[in-house]
Amino acid sequence: xxxxxxxxxxxxxxxxxxxxxxxxxxxxxxxxxxxxxxxxxxxxxxxxxxxxxxxxxxxxxxxxxxxxxxxxxxxxxxxxxxxxxxxxxxxxxxxxxxxxxxxxxxxxx
Amino acid sequence: xxxxxxxxxxxxxxxxxxxxxxxxxxxxxxxxxxxxxxxxxxxxxxxxxxxxxxxxxxxxxxxxxxxxxxxxxxxxxxxxxxxxxxxxxxxxxxxxxxxxxxxxxxxxxxxxxx
Numbered sequence: 001x002x003x004x005x006x007x008x009x010x011x012x013x014x015x016x017x018x019x020x021x022x023x024x025x026x027x028x029x030x031x032x033x034x035x036x037x038x039x040x041x042x043x044x045x046x047x048x049x050x051x052x053x054x055x056x057x058x059x060x061x062x063x064x065x066x067x068x069x070x071x072x073x074x075x076x077x078x079x080x081x082x083x084x085x086x087x088x089x090x091x092x093x094x095x096x097x098x099x100x101x102x103x104x105x106x107x108x109x
Numbered sequence: 110x111x112x113x114x115x116x117x118x119x120x121x122x123x124x125x126x127x128x129x130x131x132x133x134x135x136x137x138x139x140x141x142x143x144x145x146x147x148x149x150x151x152x153x154x155x156x157x158x159x160x161x162x163x164x165x166x167x168x169x170x171x172x173x174x175x176x177x178x179x180x181x182x183x184x185x186x187x188x189x190x191x192x193x194x195x196x197x198x199x200x201x202x203x204x205x206x207x208x209x210x211x212x213x214x215x216x217x218x219x220x221x222x223x
Contacts, residue, residue, distance in 0.1 A: 004151065008149065030209055031209055033211070035214075040216070040217075040219075041216055041217075042112075042113070042199070042214040042215055042216045042217065043199070043214045044214070045211055045212075045213065048209075048211065050209070087152070089152075091209060095207070095208060095209065095210070096154070096165075097152075097154070097212065098151075099151040099152040100151055101149055101150055101151045102149075102151075
């Protein structure tokens with residue numbers, strides 16, 4: 001079966017760095033997406049990786065290793081507004097998105 | 110209005126009621142999606158419309174009935190729901206067609222079935 005694993009909850013301190021991991025087993029691979037979802041709001045697109053390596057976008061970076069079925073989202077210089085859930089999703093060979101359950105990130109002052 | 114909008118934002122209904130959820134996208138997209146989001150569970154894809162044709166129906170009970178009158182509007186008609194149907198219902202849209210596509214979401218309708 002297809003499976004996406006990510007930690008349920010993480011806690012970090014304002015100003016610090018946090019890495020949210022995502023491992024996947026899917027039927028084929030057409031890229032991996034990260035979304036951010038604040039409580040009661042729409043998931044918003046953060047990043048898309050289809051090639052191995054690190055993609056940097058401001059304070060957020062996303063890494064992919066296709067051989068290991070592994071990705072991480074790196075958040076630097078954490079701010080209170082980064083408190084949210086982070087959703088990992090893989091596009092399979094049928095171009096369907098397979099979703100993880102999300103990681104709730106709690107930022108403490 | 111920009112992006113993807115959903116109404117109502119909150120809905121409480123009894124098991125015998127009939128109600129409808131509405132989604133509208135202002136992005137010029139051709140594909141629209143309904144998802145169910147329950148606490149601590151992955152998003153569950155319910156229905157997909159691509160160029161107004163329904164292309165996915167992931168074993169969703171018949172008490173949920175989608176309607177896509179045009180590429181900008183999507184409805185989810187609800188009838189005789191069960192308490193376990195209480196969840197956040199998210200609508201999304203994307204460019205559509207074949208291949209890799211980024212989905213853009215609305216804020217969801219929080220549904221409570223009593």
